[in-house]
Amino acid sequence: MSEISTKPYLLRAIYEWCTDNGFTPYISVKVNAAVQVPMEFVRKGEIVLNIAFTATSGLTMDNDAVKFKARFGGVSREIYVPVANVQAIFASENGQGMVFDQVEVDDEPLPQPNIEPAKPALGLASVSIREADALADAEKNQLQEKNQKKSEKPSLKIIK
Structure with a gap:
């Protein structure tokens, strides 16, 4: 066992x-x-x-x-x-x-989503993976502008 x-x-x-x-x-x-x-x-x-x-x-x-x-x-x-x-x-x-x-995790390639042009729903748009990074950065900037009180990103401290 x-x-x-x-x-x-x-x-x-x-x-x-x-x-x-x-x-x-x-x-x-x-x-x-x-x-x-x-x-x-x-x-x-x-x-x-x-x-x-x-x-x-x-x-x-x-x-x-x-x-x-x-x-x-x-x-x-x-x-x-x-x-x-x-x-x-x-x-x-x-x-x-x-x-x-x-630990060794199978490094299979990331799945490529089947993205087809579609009508945006709830303010979301269909984008390709190449465009996703740019879109995510733009959305992040918009959220930061809306949320001025947003706290800092979490970080790890390694204590030895």
Whole structure:
């Protein structure tokens, strides 16, 4: 019988510690074909996700994957992250958490979405992957202008 990794248990423990202390838990994820996340928010093959109770619906963290629903740009999305793809979990308020050793994750090419021209829905437009980076940057700038009180991005501190 193969031994179960400690990683999913540590993820759940840090998540619980964050919520018990009123912190906002985030996970850093290495994106590949096994991960189901909004590709327009992926940067350099990684994405950081807020997994707080208030930001997710139906969050489950089992031994195989982290699964939940979340809203991105007002649109509900199903999120699926295999535990092997989680690089870190941390509290956004103070950066405390845990960074995991880099385990070899299949580096299959990222899935190329089948994007066909469509009518924009809810202010969203259909764009190609090449245009997605430019669009995401423009949307980010608009959000920053609307939200002057927006706090700084979360960062990790590695304490040795």
